[in-house]
Amino acid sequence: MSFFASLQKIDRRILYLILAAVVAFALIRPLGLPIKINKETQQTYDFINALPDGSTVVLLLDYDPSAMPELHTNALAIGKHLFSKHMKVIGVTMWQTGTGMLNLFFDTMKKEFPDLQYGVDYINLGYKPGGQVWAEKATVDFAAACAGVDVTGQPMSSFPITQNIQTSKDTALWIDLAAGNPGIEELVKTVGAKGTPIIGGVTAVSITTQLPLLQAGQLKGLQMGMRGAAEYEKLVDRPGNATSGMDAQSLTHVLLVLFILLGNIGYLASKQSGAKR
Amino acid sequence: MRKEIPLLITLLSGLIYVIANFFNVPIATSAKNTLDSWFLISTAFAVLLGVINLTLLHLRNISTRRVGWGYSVVLLLSMYFVMIYGVFKTASDPFFNDFLFNRMINPLSATMFSLLCFYIASAAYRAFRIRSFEATLLLVTAVIIMLGRAPIGDLISPWLPKATSWLLDIPNVAGMRGITIGATLGGVATSLRIIAGIERAYLSGE
């Protein structure tokens, strides 16, 4: 068997081990590559920064645990920014697993901002089923859309933060960190269509489909995956898992490009030697 | 009447939305708001559908002693334990949230999807081939994006991040926008067909 033919038949488990080794090495011995801020992240930061302190913001964590490295990192960085500006944060989700994400988010924020008071500075409304229909209902009657209760079943009317929220228009901004549907598109069609600004955050998979919305002005900002989270962590000076993961991301990408190149070199060489015969 | 009543329900509920949106008729707007609430409540009460399907499927595996039926026992036991505990204690219970979700469901879900990274590595080596001009275009774009979006792109060349940004802002937006416009037209056409009762796929089968 020629060298190139044998190159194409490498056991995939060797590839897996190389991948795991590169990631582990980069995490244990970070390279410290500088992270430049992209215009999309700067746009998000600037929009939130321009909001008056104490504004009410609805934060949706529409993702499951698999998207945590990309979206939860964004949530924590944005959360620091919001609470630093004393914003009132209403946490809600259109995903079943989002309830767990909201619990984790607020637990972390409480540790970083110990003076936060539940029901005054923030509230966790938990999971609300219905997707776009829920978002549509929220533009007409926010409390009714949420069945009038928070995640523990207590009435929303008993908390100062939600007492004066009749519709989505009574809020300054909706931030949706979404790993799929229901998510940003549902909000753009409903809440956004009624004039409330929306900022999106997506996993890298969805970047290409959401950029047209950003360009059309339907989103006021777009956080793009783990890179976006690392940039936001830099802007709010909260180095976290996204920042520490960027070096590993860089090396892994280089490795995968090498895999693609090697694979194609082997393929083209085999094709040529096959043609010669 | 078995087919007529569902068609009438679809027509009425769809029409109420159309009238409420395009005409200033207060009664239609009120009806639409009511339908929104009814949709939310009715879908919530249908929550057990997946659980029942899983139960029937795996009970069948167990009763017929199909290969791997022991795993079906694991599935059913874990599902009903989480469900019963959670319904009685609610999702805010510390054990439910801190242990069952954070230490079991969370890592299981995250790890399951992270396996994709390995499959992509294997596919990168064994399957991504430059077989045509268009495949080359796709692969070259992908490589530029992969290197440009990572911090190492700046080290390799200052043009990489710029090329990445340009590719995402111009050809990507152009392509995706065209696809979005086309898909929206298709979606609107399908919705009209559903409301008008021309699309009846949901009526076949029980």
Add this chain to the structure above:
Amino acid sequence: MLDTIGIWVAAGLTLALYSFLWKENPVYRVAEHLYVGMAAGYGVVTTIDAYVRPTLKNDLMRDHKFIVLIPIILGLLIYTRYIRSIAYLARWAMAFWLGVGAGMVLTRDFRPYFIVQITSTFKPLWVPGKIGVSINNILLVVGVITTLMYFFFTVKRVGVIDYGARFGRWVMMVAFGAAFGNTVMARVSLFLGRMQFLLGDWLHLIKS
């Protein structure tokens, strides 16, 4: 103590799933079925907490809003699919959900995903003094039009339509290439997260 046990349980489940990469094995299968079962159960609990419990407790029992019985019964009708003699009633629930869904698409999708997207494509083709911006705008407009031309299946592919459709195909290849590159980035991030947990929270080799 419970937290330490929890971290070890999480690490064990993570490694159990990763064992599949070496070879399919019973440990992986148990973890896989555990995931499906627990996730399904969790979904039910969150939905009951979100809507079922408040509707029954507040709307029905406390406020006596008996009108909510209509959507409750409508939702429960879906379960009739398991009883052959009345399985046709499940279609009523499906019909309602589809009617609402179709109504939503008709009234909500057109403006943001058709009209706004088209008007956003109306860019000035010549910006005095900014040749780069002008070229980009021309490429964007031509790209959108030719992508749409690719989907003209009822028109014969000759002349301008043919060239346009071919260019549109190339534009889409670039868009899909961008999507693919970003997908790779997303998948790598998934694995990164797990490694950060294993090396940080579990083995304390890195700060997490």
